[in-house]
Amino acid sequence: MYITITAQKINGNYAQSVAAFVNYLEKENEGKNTDDLEHFFNQFGEEIAAEEVISAIDGNTAKLKKKEPKFYSITLNPSVRELKKIQNSQQALKQYTREVMKAYAAAFHREISGRPVTIDDIKYFAKLEHQRTFKGNDKEIIENQPYATQILQLKQEARRIGLGAELGNITNLKRQIQYLEREAPHQINGERIVRGTPKPGPQSHIHIIVSRKDASNRYSVSPGSKYKASDVVMNGKNVKRGFDRDAFYKSAEKTFDKMFGYKRNYVETYQARKTFLKNPKLYFSMLTKLPTNERALAFQLLQKSGVNTALLSIPTSKLQLTIKAINLLKKGFGKAIESASIGI
DSSP states (O other), rough: EEEEEOOOOOTTTOSSSHHHHHHHHTTGGTOOOOGGGOBBBBOOOOOOOHHHHHHHTTTTTTTTOOSOSSEEEEEEEEEEEHHHHHHTTTHHHHHHHHHHHHHHTTTBBEOOOOOOEGGGGOOEEEEEEOOOOOOOTTTHHHHHHHHHHHHHHEEEHHHHHHSSSOOEEEEEEHHHHHHHHOSSSSSTEEEEETTBBBBBSOOEEEEEEESSBBBSSSSSSOTTTTSSSSSEETEEEEEHHHHHHEHHHHHHHHHHHHHHHHHOOOGEEEEEEHHHHHOHHHHHHHHHHHHHHHHHHHHHHHHTOOOOOOOGOSGGGGGGOOHHHHHOOOOOOOOHTTEEEEEE
8 A cells, every 4th residue: 555645736726715726636537427437435425426526625724824734635545456455446545544544643743622532623635546547757658768769760751751841751751650659568458558558457546635724623733743752841831743644654554454355465565665765675585585475476566567676586695686687676666666566
C-alpha cells in the first residue's frame, strides 16, 4: 500500500478553492451512463455530488490565510497483489478507506475541546478511481521514447512532403513508421504504449480530499504540520501538537492486513521503505536474511516492478555491495516506489 499526503497547489501557490481538483477527479465519469457514475463518499454517506464537495470544503476555511493550504489530498494506492486479495472489490476499498480515516484522526497528537481528535472531527470526501495511465517517468514510456522521437520526425517529414516543401516518398516514410511502431519494446494489444495509455490489470485507487479545518470550522487539523507528535509548554500549560505520519502509515497498513487477512511480504512494508530510503545497505542485507520462501517472493515482486535483483543473489556472509551496485539498485527501487508497483 503506497499512501501519499500532499497540499494541493496551482502554479506553485496553494489552491484557494477545491473546485479544480474536484473537476479533475470527475474525469473518469465523462461519457458514462448515470448508473455507471462513480460518486464521492465519506464516513457517513454515499453518492455525494461534486457540487456538494466543493461547497463543503470551500466553506470550511475560517481564519485560514491565503498562503495556508485549505485542504489536503490523500491517495491510497493498493498494489496489484493487494487488489487481487480483495478481488478489486469497490465495497472493500470504501470500507478500508473509512477505517483508514479513523487512523488518520488518531494520528493527530492534539486535542479539540479537551479531548483527542476523532473521525467525527474530520471533514473529508473520497473518490474511487479504476484507471491509471502511463506517465513520462514510467519505464515503458522512457524505453519507448527513442522510437517515439523517430516516428515524430518521420511524420513531420511526411507532412512537409505533402505540403510540397520537400521532395521525398511518403509511402516509404509510412512503411518506416509502421516498422518502428511494431518494434517499440512496450506494447499493449499490438499498440505502442504512449503517455496517456491506460495501464492494464486492476488499477483501482482512492483519492481523498480532507479539509485543513475540523468539521466545526474552528480548529486546524493539518497533516502538514511542521511539528511531529510532541508536547510543549505554552503559557504555563502542557500542549499537544503535531501529526504522526509514521503512526498513520503503519496503522493504515496493519488495517488492510487485518481486515482482509493479507500476508504482507517484507518489501511491501512501510518499514522496509523507510529502511531503504535511510540505509539501503541494511535494506539489502535484510532481504538476503529472509526465510527462503519469503525471500523468493520478495525477489519475484521486485523483478516484476523492474528491479534488477541479480546483485542481491549474494550469500549473506559475503554481502559487500559496492557503492555503484547500491546506486544502481536504488535507482530501480526508486522508480518502483514512485509507481507504487511494489506496494510500499
